[in-house]
Amino acid sequence: MSKRKAEIAGGGIGGLALGALLARQGWQVQVHEQGAEIREVGAGIYIKNNSLEVLENLGVMARIQPLGTELEFAQIQFADGTVKQQRRLAGASRVHTFARQTLIEGLRDVALDAGVQVRTHSRVRGVHGGALLTENGKFEADLVVGADGVHSAVRTSLNVGGGFTELPTLIDRFLIPTRRFTPQARTVEHWSGNRRIGVTPAGKDHTYVYMVAPFADQAAARLPLDVEDWSRRFPLLRELFVELAEAPATQYPYGIVKCPKWAVGNVAILGDAAHGLPPTLGQGAGLTLMNAYALASLLQGAADVPAALRDWERRVRFISDRTQAWACRYDSFTRGCPQALGFLRPLVVWGFGRFRFLNDRMRVADHGLRLAGIPVPSQVQAC
Numbered sequence: 001m002s003k004r005k006a007e008i009a010g011g012g013i014g015g016l017a018l019g020a021l022l023a024r025q026g027w028q029v030q031v032h033e034q035g036a037e038i039r040e041v042g043a044g045i046y047i048k049n050n051s052l053e054v055l056e057n058l059g060v061m062a063r064i065q066p067l068g069t070e071l072e073f074a075q076i077q078f079a080d081g082t083v084k085q086q087r088r089l090a091g092a093s094r095v096h097t098f099a100r101q102t103l104i105e106g107l108r109d110v111a112l113d114a115g116v117q118v119r120t121h122s123r124v125r126g127v128h129g130g131a132l133l134t135e136n137g138k139f140e141a142d143l144v145v146g147a148d149g150v151h152s153a154v155r156t157s158l159n160v161g162g163g164f165t166e167l168p169t170l171i172d173r174f175l176i177p178t179r180r181f182t183p184q185a186r187t188v189e190h191w192s193g194n195r196r197i198g199v200t201p202a203g204k205d206h207t208y209v210y211m212v213a214p215f216a217d218q219a220a221a222r223l224p225l226d227v228e229d230w231s232r233r234f235p236l237l238r239e240l241f242v243e244l245a246e247a248p249a250t251q252y253p254y255g256i257v258k259c260p261k262w263a264v265g266n267v268a269i270l271g272d273a274a275h276g277l278p279p280t281l282g283q284g285a286g287l288t289l290m291n292a293y294a295l296a297s298l299l300q301g302a303a304d305v306p307a308a309l310r311d312w313e314r315r316v317r318f319i320s321d322r323t324q325a326w327a328c329r330y331d332s333f334t335r336g337c338p339q340a341l342g343f344l345r346p347l348v349v350w351g352f353g354r355f356r357f358l359n360d361r362m363r364v365a366d367h368g369l370r371l372a373g374i375p376v377p378s379q380v381q382a383c
């Protein structure tokens with residue numbers, strides 16, 4: 001019997017993970033990446049329990065775990081140093097951090113080992129009649145997947161409506177080669193008014209820092225960062241700012257993707273292309289990996305690919321929709337809470353720490369695919 005064929009647009013976290021999962025099931029898989037190589041833009045990344053389950057299953061964690069940090073606690077601290085929330089990161093709340101490049105290289109290597117063909121310099125233009133169109137030609141397949149990020153050409157060509165909207169929040173990210181500011185396995189989010197700073201270890205020798213502020217806050221947007229301005233808001237972090245002012249940064253606006261349909265015929269939309277969300281909960285890659293696993297799992301042995309894709313969306317979509325809604329609430333609460341209601345912030349932060357069910361609701365995705373009745377065995381399955 002000839003192998004089933006999948007053409008995937010995008011060599012990011014979603015495209016590589018799905019490619020590896022399908023290839024392991026015996027599919028012939030080609031991933032089209034527009035860039036010259038597989039690489040990540042950005043600094044560090046939080047990998048939550050739901051991502052970890054999939055990465056363990058794929059055998060990626062076995063390769064990269066020593067290069068990351070297993071966190072023990074997450075804290076929210078206000079600018080005067082008071083800890084308003086502390087959560088222990090264990091069980092369904094476990095979190096590891098990595099440099100982004102470490103994660104993508106782990107996924108790339110597992111995909112290549114599983115037999116995935118990665119075609120770089122291959123820019124996708126969209127889909128037509130169930131085939132993938134690139135600048136180099138047309139690729140017929142049993143399954144076509146758009147894992148091509150928030151500005152997905154595949155999604156646009158399907159005319160399903162929705163699309164990408166920029167949000168009025170800006171984030172700067174840094175990866176600095178020191179653990180001087182992060183000797184413990186703990187991630188701290190510092191809050192001052194409507195600015196936030198996350199500081200976390202990411203491996204033995206690195207610290208990942210993100211700094212978030214409203215778009216309209218022009219002083220916060222300056223790069224290299226304005227040490228005096230940030231120090232006025234976070235006096236206890238001055239030393240860190242001095243170090244960051246010398247470090248390379250990436251700057252992004254937050255964004256959100258609305259995609260009314262994830263499956264049309266034999267075409268599926270995966271990852272940020274389907275549900276891009278503000279990174280407030282550190283769950284974009286988590287949802288992407290979970291949904292990739294669920295898709296591969298529901299396609300296993302399915303004779304009717306379009307029916308399996310419809311089933312996939314019906315079973316897993318609610319987790320992404322709820323997480324996206326909470327990620328947006330977190331963003332607007334931290335960015336837009338009027339000064340007059342500032343007294344509410346510590347109360348809300350404390351409440352979410354004190355009452356577990358609130359955090360569990362917001363962090364629904366952490367619980368993974370068991371919510372959709374799709375178990376993810378931790379052992380690596382044979383190819």
Ligand SMILES: Cc1cc2nc3c(=O)[nH]c(=O)nc-3n(C[C@H](O)[C@H](O)[C@H](O)COP(=O)(O)OP(=O)(O)OC[C@H]3O[C@@H](n4cnc5c(N)ncnc54)[C@H](O)[C@@H]3O)c2cc1C
Binds near residue numbers: 273284
């Ligand atoms: C500031 C920030 C912080 C974040 N922090 C976290 C975090 O801590 N934890 C977490 O889980 N998530 C986080 N995320 C989200 C996470 O990065 C994304 O959800 C994840 O990368 C999505 O993977 P993807 O494969 O769907 O898309 P992408 O990572 O965007 O990959 C898409 C790939 O497709 C390629 N491509 C695009 N268009 C084309 C085309 N036309 N033809 C061919 N190739 C194409 C791109 O070059 C890219 O390689 C964060 C996001 C941001 C912006």
